[in-house]
Amino acid sequence: xxxxxxxxxxxxxxxxxxxxxxxxxxxxxxxxxxxxxxxxxxxxxxxxxxxxxxxxxxxxxxxxxx
Numbered sequence: 598x599x600x601x602x603x604x605x606x607x608x609x610x611x612x613x614x615x616x617x618x619x620x621x622x623x624x625x626x627x628x629x630x631x632x633x634x635x636x637x638x639x640x641x642x643x644x645x646x647x648x649x650x651x652x653x654x655x656x657x658x659x660x661x662x663x
Contacts, residue, residue, distance in 0.1 A: 603657055603658060606652065607658070631646065632646045
């Protein structure tokens with residue numbers, strides 16, 4: 598993973614939010630960020646987003662969290 602993506606991934610991990618830009622879209626398409634849509638208790642469509650669990654153990658990702 599190249600340097601500009603590490604801070605983005607750490608922000609997604611902390612906030613669980615994804616921006617609507619090309620880089621975040623690429624991370625979603627490449628499955629670095631996972632997104633699940635579900636129907637909440639009020640019947641609304643909601644999204645859950647997080648960094649792929651396999652990336653959490655990568656040294657570069659851990660250093661971006663520091």
